[in-house]
Amino acid sequence: MKNWISGRVVEKTHWTDTLFSVRFDAPLEDFNAGQFIQVAMDIEGERVARPYSLVNAPHERPLEIYFNEVPEGPLTPRLSLLEPGDSLWVSAKASGVFVxxxxxxxxxxxxxxxxxxxxxxxxxxxxxxxxxxxxxxxxxxxxxxxxxxxxxxxxxxxxxxxxxxxxxxxxxxxxxxxxxxxxxxxxxxxxxxxxxxxxxxxxxxxxxxxxxxxxxxxxxxxxxxxxxxxxxxxxxxxxxxxxxxxx
Ligand SMILES: Cc1cc2nc3c(=O)[nH]c(=O)nc-3n(C[C@H](O)[C@H](O)[C@H](O)COP(=O)(O)OP(=O)(O)OC[C@H]3O[C@@H](n4cnc5c(N)ncnc54)[C@H](O)[C@@H]3O)c2cc1C
Missing domain, CATH: 3.40.50.80 (Nucleotide-binding domain of ferredoxin-NADP reductase (FNR) module)
Structure with a gap:
């Protein structure tokens, strides 16, 4: 089972109707540039998770993700509603070999x-x-x-x-x-x-x-x-x- 940690949104930028970036704090373990984390929200009693690449370099905080809202998708329309102070779930560890x-x-x-x-x-x-x-x-x-x-x-x-x-x-x-x-x-x-x-x-x-x-x-x-x-x-x-x- 995945080890989830809680993240707190510090900033959100809407670039277009569908493209947005979210900056958030979370005690993520060390990672390599190019890796992705799982981001999840609890939706109708179920934890819905998807992988997302980090935009920030390993030495930078807050953490940051660049999202495209897929209107028919279960997760991204909800992520786009997040505001500073809101929380989200992220995997404790990043993964991936695109490094x-x-x-x-x-x-x-x-x-x-x-x-x-x-x-x-x-x-x-x-x-x-x-x-x-x-x-x-x-x-x-x-x-x-x-x-x-x-x-x-x-x-x-x-x-x-x-x-x-x-x-x-x-x-x-x-x-x-x-x-x-x-x-x-x-x-x-x-x-x-x-x-x-x-x-x-x-x-x-x-x-x-x-x-x-x-x-x-x-x-x-x-x-x-x-x-x-x-x-x-x-x-x-x-x-x-x-x-x-x-x-
Ligand atoms: C390793 C990895 C890293 C990823 N990193 C990012 C990231 O940094 N930013 C990001 O926005 N997405 C990223 N994705 C895609 C992301 O995981 C989700 O698939 C996406 O956000 C849609 O989630 P959803 O639950 O809203 O819809 P879903 O039900 O998962 O998808 C609905 C439909 O949207 C399409 N779709 C998925 N992602 C996109 C996209 N980015 N643009 C246009 N159409 C899409 C799918 O093909 C599918 O048909 C990554 C995927 C992988 C495998």
Whole structure:
């Protein structure tokens, strides 16, 4: 049985009608950037739990999660109603292997996120490890509309701090906006636009690709990468890409 601890909400930010972030205090055990926790609420006598990545780096408090409200889902509509002072349940321990320790040595690290999957990368990028290990870090965030490109302050802070070592590529699939690539990240990879924008080529010789978000993006990216000779990285076999599926 899971060991639940009580968390207390300290802040909530609504970015759009459905995207929101919750900051909360809870005595969580030490974790690695990139890991997720279980968040639960008691709904009609039942504890309903789902996994969520932490946005804060391990040294930062309060804890933070970036949520998408799924209107038909049992949990997220309730989480979106939380206010400062309210409580929620979280697992005492974080888990997951989408962490820097599992990424093999290489020159360039590419991080692909759709939607709220941006959060897992922010946790990692706020630690020293990726900046010590990789010559270049490219963060690609695919959203439908410009409104969904959140956490821009954190991204600007990273860009200021790490200069040319960091490249952020926002892509919008449903609208056009200045400074944002138009289209799905998979199409942008296929046409070569993404690599030209980042001024870097993805190659099995020196790149590692992290993929996090929806199933369709991960499936399509995998086929594109495999057609170019990149293999899935597992604990048993060294490869070039690593995945974490949210839904
Ligand atoms: C390892 C891991 C980490 C995750 N981290 C996050 C996170 O940081 N933030 C977050 O919002 N979600 C995250 N998720 C998804 C989350 O666990 C829930 O599935 C989601 O919040 C929906 O919960 P629900 O109970 O409201 O609806 P559910 O009944 O669980 O899902 C309803 C429908 O919503 C779809 N769905 C699930 N998640 C999303 C999403 N993020 N965006 C759009 N559609 C979705 C599902 O495919 C399903 O069809 C993560 C999932 C995994 C496996």
């Amino acid at each position: 820097m320790e599992r990424i093999p040595e290489c020159r360039d690290l590419w991080m692909f996120a759709t939607g709220t999957a941006l959060g897992v990368y922010l946790s990692i990028l706020k630690t020293a490890i990726p900046w010590q290990r990789f010559e270049k870090v490219v963060l690609v965030h695919g959203c439908r509309t410009a409104q969904e490109l959140n956490y821009q302050k954190t991204i600007l802070m990273l860009a200021d701090r790490f200069g040319d070592q960091f490249h952020f590529v926002p892509a919008l699939s449903r609208e056009r906006a200045a400074g944002r690539l138009p289209g799905r990240v998979t199409d942008l990879l296929e046409t070569g636009v993404l690599e030209r924008t980042a001024n870097r080529v993805i190659s099995p010789d020196y790149s590692h690709i992290m993929l996090c978000g929806n199933e369709a993006m991960i499936r399509d990216m995998r086929s594109l990468l495999e057609a170019r000779g990149l293999q899935r990285h597992t604990a048993r076999q060294s490869g070039h890409y690593t995945t974490e599926k949210y839904h």
